Amino acid sequence: MxxxxxxxxxxxxxxxxxxxxxxxxxxxxxxxxxxxxxxxxxxxxxxxxxxxxxxxxxxxxxxxxxxxxxxxxxLPPPVRFRSPVREFVRKYGWRAYALPVLVVLTVVALATAKGPEPRRATAATGAVPTRPTAAAPSTPATTPSTSSAPAASASASAQPSAPTLKSYDLPPGAPYTLQGKGTFRVLPGTTRAVGSGQRFTYDIEVENGITGVDLTAFAKLVDTTLDDKRSWSGHGVQLQRVANAADATFHVSLTSAMTVRSLCGYDIAVETSCYDPGQSRVVFNVARWVRGAVAYQGHLDEYRVYMINHEDGHALGHDHAHSCLANGMAPAMMQQTYGLISATTHRACTLNVWPYPVGATDAPGAEDTDTDANNEYYLAG
Structure with missing residues (x-):
């Protein structure tokens, strides 16, 4: 063709x-x-x-x-003209369906994303201030509430600010027994004699009705403190715990706050501990045992060691000290519950719980009879 x-x-x-x-x-x-x-x-x-x-x-x-x-x-097969969308789907398969889904999800994520939260200042920790600012002391566990709390104000500026504690104030903290039964029982246990010199014996007692305190830990801390070389034993005295009250030179007792007032007096309206020579009784105020002191906030165990050394020091014949040691430490016989300002020099001393701390050449410090002029309570701020 x-x-x-x-x-x-x-x-x-x-x-x-x-x-x-x-x-x-x-x-x-x-x-x-x-x-x-x-x-x-x-x-x-x-x-x-x-x-x-x-x-x-x-x-x-x-x-x-x-x-x-x-x-x-x-006839030859006809040529079929596909739409652009169908051609795109044929070429890319499942990816053609995934792409628009990803686009939608991206748009939604961008529309709902939030910016970073504003940074907030955080409080520093570690240092123990001498005069910290804290909330008002809380009510003891045995004291009933006499009024209901007022409703919170909607305006922050309308709320009263927390008062600044005086250095002798009882810090806020756990509840404690306000009133016990006024009688004491001896906790079982004895120790070996430690130190050399004039012999003193003691028993450990607790007022009946006190609750919320680990009595085993209480007695152990008394024994280990008095057995420490930085304490009184080995510095002219010998100490030993006995099981019978009749054999004790003095009685170390954990006491409710109201009983403390009857044994120690309350001329100065502050929760304190004391030594009652009439009963040869070292009187530890349970309020201070549970909450400590302002100068020792955050260091409750250290304050308890200070209580033991200070009040037992009275039972051993020591008076109050009112000046810092040569190295700047507060003497164990200084009334640190009131604060750390020396009543004689007006210097601020540093915390110290031991009568004979390492490095102190003039321990336990100069002691003197109490007067209004040398009472650290009147210097508290």
Missing amino acids: ADGWYLREYGRHSDRDEGGADGWGRTVTVVRDPQLATRLPYVAEDDWDERWDDGAYADVTYVRGGFDRVNPHE
Whole structure:
């Protein structure tokens, strides 16, 4: 068959410049393709008006119509034009669905994200202030509340600020027994004799009715403190704990706050401990044992050691000291419950719980009879 132009619908190697849209809305393409000669009507090159072999004139319109008379199974497969979205999905598979989901999630996250929280100042810890600011002392466990708390104000500026504690005030803390039964019982236990010199014996007692104190730990701390070389034993005295009150030179007793007042007096309206020579009784105020002192806030165990050495010192014949040691420490016989300001020099001493601390050359310090002039209570601020 001579080379010429062949007509095919949606054929390969199509060139839109060689064809055009027919009246039926199809696209007709004129191509050189000898392989289609047996299937499609033939038209000689540049001879669109020549007659076909069946005698009919072959104009373009008639030839186009001839496509409908061709066996559809002999036609090449039609070219399907996909939409851009379907083509994108076919090419990228599941990623085409994941992409818009990720975009939506990103937008939501950006819209709901919050900025960083404002930084808040935090309180420093570690140092023990001599005159800290604290909340008002709380009510002892055995004292009933006499009035209900007022409703909180909506305005922070309307609320009263917490008062500043005096150095002799009882700090806030755990509840304690305000009133016991006024009688004492001996806690079981003994120790070996420690130190050398004048012999003193003691027992350990607790007032009946006191609660909330670990009595085993209380007795152990008394014994280990008096057994320490920095305490009184070994410095001209010998100490030993005994089991019977009748064998004791003095009695170390944990006492309720109201009983303390009856044994020690309350001329100065402050919770204190004392030594009662009439009963040979070292009187530890349970309020101070539980809460300590302002100068020792955060160091309750150290304050308890100070209580033992100070009040037992009275039982051993020592008076109060009113001046700092040469190294600046407060003597164990100074009234540190009132504060750390020397009543004679007005210097601030540093904390010290021992009568004979390491490095102190003038321990236990100069002692003197109490007067209003040398009482640390009047220097408390």
